[in-house]
Amino acid sequence: MSTEIKAFSATGNQMVAEAMRQAEPDVMAAYPITPQTTIVESFAKFVADGRVHTEYVTVESEHSALSACVGASAAGARVATATASQGLALMWEELHITAGMRLPIVMANANRALAAPINIHCDHSDIMGARDTGWIIMFAETAQEAYDNTVVSFKVAEDARVQLPVLTTLDGFTTSHAMERCEMEDDDTVRAFVGDYVAAHPLLDTDNPVGCGSYALGDCYMKTHLACRRANTGALSVIEEYGKAWEAICGRPFNVVDTWGTEDADYVVVVLGSAAGNARHIARELCAQGRRVGVVRPKVFRPFPAAAVAAACKTAKAVAVMDRSDSIGAAHGPLGAEVISALHEAGLTMPVKNYIFGLGGQDLTNELMTSIFDTLEDVAAGTASPALSYLGFEE
Amino acid sequence: MKLITPNIEDFNSWTVDQMPTGFVMPGGLSEHYITGGWRSMRPVWNAEACTNCMLCWISCPDSSIIVQDGKMVGIDYDHCKGCGVCVHECRFGCLELIREDQADAAKEA
Numbered sequence: 001m002s003t004e005i006k007a008f009s010a011t012g013n014q015m016v017a018e019a020m021r022q023a024e025p026d027v028m029a030a031y032p033i034t035p036q037t038t039i040v041e042s043f044a045k046f047v048a049d050g051r052v053h054t055e056y057v058t059v060e061s062e063h064s065a066l067s068a069c070v071g072a073s074a075a076g077a078r079v080a081t082a083t084a085s086q087g088l089a090l091m092w093e094e095l096h097i098t099a100g101m102r103l104p105i106v107m108a109n110a111n112r113a114l115a116a117p118i119n120i121h122c123d124h125s126d127i128m129g130a131r132d133t134g135w136i137i138m139f140a141e142t143a144q145e146a147y148d149n150t151v152v153s154f155k156v157a158e159d160a161r162v163q164l165p166v167l168t169t170l171d172g173f174t175t176s177h178a179m180e181r182c183e184m185e186d187d188d189t190v191r192a193f194v195g196d197y198v199a200a201h202p203l204l205d206t207d208n209p210v211g212c213g214s215y216a217l218g219d220c221y222m223k224t225h226l227a228c229r230r231a232n233t234g235a236l237s238v239i240e241e242y243g244k245a246w247e248a249i250c251g252r253p254f255n256v257v258d259t260w261g262t263e264d265a266d267y268v269v270v271v272l273g274s275a276a277g278n279a280r281h282i283a284r285e286l287c288a289q290g291r292r293v294g295v296v297r298p299k300v301f302r303p304f305p306a307a308a309v310a311a312a313c314k315t316a317k318a319v320a321v322m323d324r325s326d327s328i329g330a331a332h333g334p335l336g337a338e339v340i341s342a343l344h345e346a347g348l349t350m351p352v353k354n355y356i357f358g359l360g361g362q363d364l365t366n367e368l369m370t371s372i373f374d375t376l377e378d379v380a381a382g383t384a385s386p387a388l389s390y391l392g393f394e395e
Numbered sequence: 396m397k398l399i400t401p402n403i404e405d406f407n408s409w410t411v412d413q414m415p416t417g418f419v420m421p422g423g424l425s426e427h428y429i430t431g432g433w434r435s436m437r438p439v440w441n442a443e444a445c446t447n448c449m450l451c452w453i454s455c456p457d458s459s460i461i462v463q464d465g466k467m468v469g470i471d472y473d474h475c476k477g478c479g480v481c482v483h484e485c486r487f488g489c490l491e492l493i494r495e496d497q498a499d500a501a502k503e504a
Contacts, residue, residue, distance in 0.1 A: 102419075211423075219407050223414045224417075
C-alpha cells in the first residue's frame with residue numbers, strides 16, 4: 001500500500017480522465033457530450049501538453065468515435081473513449097461490433113437520460129441500452145470509485161481470458177460533476193499495474209495477416225456468440241481478481257457487490273450507482289431505531305453477479321429493487337428483472353417490489369427513500385402490492 | 396487469444412472453444428469461397444487477339460484476370476462474377492460476354 005497518499009478534491013470526470021491518462025491509451029477517438037465532455041476535454045489537454053503519447057482523433061459524431069476506436073483496437077492499439085446518453089445511443093451498432101470482435105476498448109459513460117423529452121440529467125436509460133451488447137458494465141458510486149473502476153477496467157478488458165470491451169460508468173452530474181474527496185496512485189504504480197497491451201493478432205502485423213469482422217452464417221455466428229457469453233460470464237472472477245489486486249495496492253475496498261447491513265436484514269434495497277449513498281444514509285438511521293435493513297449495490301452489472309446478490313438478500317422478508325431506468329412494456333425494470341431472476345435461481349421466494357426512480361435527474365429525497373423501507377414492511381405483511389411503481393408517483 | 400489455421404472443409408465442426416476469438420481469421424480466406432457460382436454471364440477470352448495491355452486486369456473488381464510473367468493466361472472462373480467490366484474495357488475485342496447456360500450448352504455439345 002502506498003504510504004504518502006494525499007487526498008484532494010476532484011470531480012468524477014476528472015478522476016476518470018486521470019485514470020485514462022495513467023493507463024495511456026495509444027488512441028482515443030471521442031466526441032463531446034454532456035455530462036461526459038470534461039473527461040475527453042481533460043484528456044485532450046493531456047495530449048496537447050505532451051503528457052501522453054495518445055493519438056487523439058476528433059470525429060464528427062459518436063458513431064464515428066466508436067468506429068475509429070474499433071479500427072484502432074483491431075489494429076492493435078490500447079483504446080479508450082467516453083460518451084453519454086444520445087452519444088451512447090448513436091454508438092449502438094458499434095457497441096455490438098466491438099464486443100463481437102472482442103476488442104478490449106475501455107469507454108466511460110456518464111449516465112444520463114435519453115430524449116424525449118430532452119433531458120441532460122442522470123438516469124440509467126442510456127447505459128441500460130447497452131446491457132445486451134456483450135460489453136462488461138461497471139457502475140461507480142463515487143468519483144473515487146470511478147477512478148478505481150477505470151484503472152481496473154483496462155486490466156480486465158485486455159486480459160486474454162476476457163478480451164471484451166468495458167463500459168466504466170458514473171452517474172451524470174451526481175458523480176461526474178460533484179467535487180468529492182479523492183485519492184489517486186502515482187503514475188508509475190498505475191502503469192505497472194495496468195501493464196503494456198500487446199494485441200494477440202493485430203491488423204497492422206502485416207507478416208501475419210488476419211481478417212476481422214468476417215461474415216459468418218448461423219453455425220459460426222452462434223458459436224461466436226456463445227464464446228462471447230462465456231468470456232463475459234467468466235469475467236466476473238477476473239474483475240474480482242484484479243479488483244482485489246488493486247485493493248492491495250491502493251487500500252480501498254473493491255467488491256463486485258457492495259453490501260451494508262445485509263447479514264441479518266429483514267428488508268433489503270438493491271440499487272446501482274450513486275443512489276446507494278441515499279439508501280445507506282436512511283438504512284443507518286433506521287438501524288439506529290432498531291430496524292433491520294440492508295443495502296445491496298452491485299458494482300458490476302454485466303456480467304451480473306447473481307449469486308452474490310441473492311446471497312446478500314437471503315435473510316430478507318421483502319426486497320426492493322430500485323431501477324433508474326424503465327424497460328417499458330416489461331413487468332420489471334432492467335435491475336428488477338435481474339434480481340428477481342437471481343433470487344429465483346437461488347430458490348428465494350420473498351416478495352420483490354420494483355421501483356422506477358430518479359428518471360431525468362428526479363431527486364431521491366430522504367422521505368422517498370424512507371417510504372421504500374416502510375412499504376417493504378407492508379409488502380412482506382401482504383398489505384401492499386409488490387407490483388412495479390414509479391417512486392413518488394404512486395396512485 | 397486463439398487464432399487457428401482453419402481447415403476450411405472442417406469449418407462447421409469447430410467447437411465453441413476452437414472458434415477464433417472475435418472471429419479473427421487468418422487473412423486470404425476469401426480465396427476459398429467460390430463466388431463464381433453467382434455468375435449468370437461469362438466473359439470468354441480470345442488469347443490470340445489479346446495484346447496483354449492489362450486494361451481488364453486493372454479493371455476487374457474481383458482480381459479474376461490471371462496474369463503470369465506480365466501476360467494474361469486466363470480467367471479465374473471460381474471468383475469471376477460475370478460483371479462484364481473486362482469486356483467493356485477491352486479495346487481489342489478479345490473478351491466476349493456470353494450467357495452461362497449457353498456456355499454450359501457449348502461445353503456439353
